[in-house]
Amino acid sequence: MLIDSHCHLDFPDFADDLDGIVARAAASGVGRMVTISTRVRRLPELLAIAERFPNVYCSVGTHPHHVDEEDGISADELVALAQHPKVVAFGEAGLDYFYEHGARDAQERGFREHISAARATGLPLVIHTREADADCGKILADEMGKGAFRAVLHCYTGGRDLAMQAIDLGLSISFTGILTFKKSQSLRDLAAELPADRVMVETDAPYLAPGKYRGKRNEPAYVVETAKVLAEIRGVTLDEITRQTTENFFRLFGKVPAPTATA
Structure with missing residues (x-):
């Protein structure tokens, strides 16, 4: 299972x-x-989807692009919203x-409040950094x-220094379809050397469709294409990368129930 x-459903x-x-996807x-939140105030829309489908869960938070409209949301508010079983x-x-869509000082304030919420609850923080x-x-x-807090640097496209610092801090790194792009050799080189217990896969759908789907609307089913490339560059089978990334996910996202075989 991947x-x-x-x-972003x-x-x-x-x-x-x-x-x-x-x-x-199934x-x-x-x-x-x-399905990842980009605006706290739109959480009800995510919950409606997560409650509709048994295998869909969600986060709550404010994307740095939207910090100006949601500046001032506190860790306490985030923690309260995360009491919902699907968050x-x-x-x-x-x-x-x-893009600089949000003021840098507001981005930092929001970032730190989300970290505080993650620290207080033990739930992971999904980090956007570009x-x-x-x-x-x-x-x-x-x-x-x-x-201490737990987190994943999602859709990683940053440099090796930040990636290794994140690993040293105990964080995880997640890769999207960008890993499959022809011009992403440096990213593949990085993905090949990361510890096996810290890598995950994602789509960031509807964006960043991988491989043969490039230029089309992305969707969760296509995560297998990223997994195939990650397996190839790490010199393991698709079955092995599927097992490892899935174990890594459930270890980090501990609130998501794992199937008995994985647990």
């Missing part, structure tokens, strides 16, 4: 096809999906200096010094 640890791209999306061996993580939160390696690394080190 896991799509990060998708509440996005308009899927509005008319949710049943088909979930059915195709037919492709995708046993769990986590299994915080985020995605972090830093994005590529073109902000140095600041992201500083915040992670500073916050880890205040007390």
Whole structure:
């Protein structure tokens, strides 16, 4: 069983096809999906989807693109919202200096509040970081010094230094279809050397369709294409990378119930 640890089933791209999306994922061996929050205030929309499908779970959080509209949401509020049984993580939160859609100080405030929520609950934080390696690394080190928390750097495209720092801090790294792109050799080189117990796969659907689906709408069923490439570059079978990434997911996302065989 594969896991799509990060998708966006509440996005308009899927509005008319949710049943088909979930059915195709199951037919492709995708046993769990986590639909990731980008705005805390839209959590009810994610919960409606997660409650509709037994194998779909969700997070709660504010994407750095939207921090200006949700500046001031506290760790306590996040913790309260995470009491729902289908909310299994915080985020995605972090830093994005590529688009600069949110003020940097607001991005940092939000990032730290999400970390506080993760620390308080033991639930993982899904981290979005783009073109902000140095600041992201500083915040992670500073916050880890205040007390341990669990997190994954999702859709990783950053440098080796941040990745290795994250590994040293006990965090995980997740890869999308970008891993399959022709120009992503440096990313594949990095993915090949990471510890086996820290890697995961995701789609970030509807974006970043891998391999033969490039340019089309992405969906959770396609996570297998990323898993195939990850297996190839790490010199293991698809069955082995499926087992390892799935075990890694359930270890990190402990609130998601694992099948008996995996547990």
